[in-house]
Amino acid sequence: EDKVVQSPLSLVVHEGDTVTLNCSYEVTNFRSLLWYKQEKKAPTFLFMLTSSGIEKKSGRLSSILDKKELFSILNITATQTGDSAVYLCAVEATGTASKLTFGTGTRLQVTL
């Protein structure tokens, strides 16, 4: 059974801080790892990583995948209150109808 573990479960930081969110996984026939941001409603897509060691970057957010050690990190620099959300990590295996297995998420709160 595929498994995704995220840490920490929750985090409170001050605006301007840098945060690192962790995601480790166990999956047979790994295809990709995805990060989503969830505010009050639907999760919104951030990154998809398929190759190890390649960094995906979008503004202040970046993510890297380590396929050997089976984990990914999501970094947010110069955090803003608008970054407050639950960050979800998910993995997809090949041959599984592209189903995603999600972790429980990390709740990030950015305070002034």
Added chain:
Amino acid sequence: NAGVTQTPKFRVLKTGQSMTLLCAQDMNHEYMYWYRQDPGMGLRLIHYSVGEGTTAKGEVPDGYNVSRLKKQNFLLGLESAAPSQTSVYFCATKRGATEAFFGQGTRLTVV
């Protein structure tokens, strides 16, 4: 272009009542999924479909049924609601090995 639309957005049911949640997509995606999200549990897959006329069970299928009579619609049914089915339900669609797109969710309370 609405993307993924779920109806209703909120519902309160009494134990034993039935209801159907509708997911409609206009992105022409083959794959559709129903997830439930509970505090501390993340998103768990209930049922999914890889195309019109096909459905399959996910991780937590008990108490739910689904149908995909048209490519753009995926229905989730609760035949006899139980308090344990109180949750937020999300529909998602994918075009193969790409990111999933989510609807806005349905908050269901069973009393």
